[in-house]
Amino acid sequence: xxxxxxxxxxxxxxxxxxxxxxxxxxxxxxxxxxxxxxxxxxxxxxxxxxxxxxxxxxxxxxxxxxxxxxxxxxxxxxxxxxxxxxxxxxx
Numbered sequence: 252x253x254x255x256x257x258x259x260x261x262x263x264x265x266x267x268x269x270x271x272x273x274x275x276x277x278x279x280x281x282x283x284x285x286x287x288x289x290x291x292x293x294x295x296x297x298x299x300x301x302x303x304x305x306x307x308x309x310x311x312x313x314x315x316x317x318x319x320x321x322x323x324x325x326x327x328x329x330x331x332x333x334x335x336x337x338x339x340x341x342x
Contacts, residue, residue, distance in 0.1 A: 273297075277327030281313040281320040286327050 278297060279286040287299035299306075312319050326332055 273323055277324045279322040279324060279327075280310050281322075283322060285309045286324070288327060289323070 273289050274291050276289050277286045278289050278299060285304075287302055290298040290300045292298070310319055310321060
């Protein structure tokens with residue numbers, strides 16, 4: 252398994268930030284065209300699984316606004332998940 256590391260700044264965003272508990276989640280580049288499973292976080296560094304390309308070429312400023320953004324997601328390619336639901340009826 253190939254692994255690579257990428258430094259991160261402060262995690263900010265619209266959703267919940269789990270204080271470094273992102274292992275197993277997915278890290279996507281700004282335009283969401285590439286994603287990698289997060290193996291671990293140590294200090295300010297993500298360790299990503301199955302990386303074969305140059306991360307500087309993947310994590311670019313896709314929209315040209317001067318920021319290199321990334322996205323963290325709970326699910327990614329090949330993951331399976333179950334959404335629990337309840338069904339009932341009344342008489």
